[in-house]
Amino acid sequence: MSYPESIDSRGEALVTPGAFAAAHGRNTLTVWPNFLVGQDDKPVRVILIDDDEHMQRVVAQELMLDARTLLVGMASSVKEGRRLIKQHEFDVMLVDVNLNDGLGYSLIELMKFQRPSAEAIMFSIMESDEQVLRAFEVGATGYLVKHSWFGNYPQAVLQVANGGAYITPHLARRLIQKFDARNGTSSARSESSGSRESELLSQREKEVLRNVANGYTSAEIATRLEISMLTVNSHIKNIYRKLRVRTRAQAVQFASLRKLF
Known part of the structure; x- marks a missing residue:
């Protein structure tokens, strides 16, 4: 065959x-x-x-x-x-x-x-x-x-x-389970840290990150927010830098855990 x-x-x-x-x-x-x-x-x-x-x-x-x-x-x-x-x-x-x-x-x-x-x-x-x-x-x-x-x-x-x-x-x-154990001993510190990190992101960066979390590509985010794709990618780079992450998945996971949007 x-x-x-x-x-x-x-x-x-x-x-x-x-x-x-x-x-x-x-x-x-x-x-x-x-x-x-x-x-x-x-x-x-x-x-x-x-x-x-x-x-x-x-x-x-x-x-x-x-x-x-x-x-x-x-x-x-x-x-x-x-x-x-x-x-x-x-x-x-x-x-x-x-x-x-x-x-x-x-x-x-x-x-x-x-x-x-x-x-x-x-x-x-x-x-x-x-x-x-x-x-x-x-x-x-x-x-x-x-x-x-x-x-x-x-x-x-x-x-x-x-x-x-x-x-x-x-x-x-x-x-x-490992995360829960760690989170249980440092919840107060995480809340204050999360609020500081949230303040680091501009309102537009939060909008971009929310769209990333919903699975939209850079081109689709540009259309939805009526900005250029270059601007979207610039916002994403700033988000990575501020949250100290390297990928979209890490940024979304971090933001979700810290309730940044």
């Missing part, structure tokens, strides 16, 4: 998801709103970077079995990952923390510079809180634990591609 193919960074053939799914009698979800990213005729493009060959095959198969996601390239090292990021147009990068020649964090930083509109999901066999927090600090919007019963790679890809974030449920619960 033959399938239409694409090629990865090492010149190896990749079966397209529609052909793979059709050949194996699999279909995508019948209920998938047409306003969401990831339609059969325009799937979310994914690159996968992992040096564990077995895990790479497992994740690749999951992505190819869902016609809403399109695997456009695979790599197994930081070096190959850099080339993949530069050579391919993609929407989401799935990257392991520990690769045979370095750490995946550096690839997220490169992706944010080279493909600023793309999203990154980090995954690892480890469940270290420090690893998770660092992943989000460098710009990831998802974190999955390998071999978790609750891990779903296509779902994670679709979640972040549609403006959300994704984290393995039990890991999320542990982080929430």
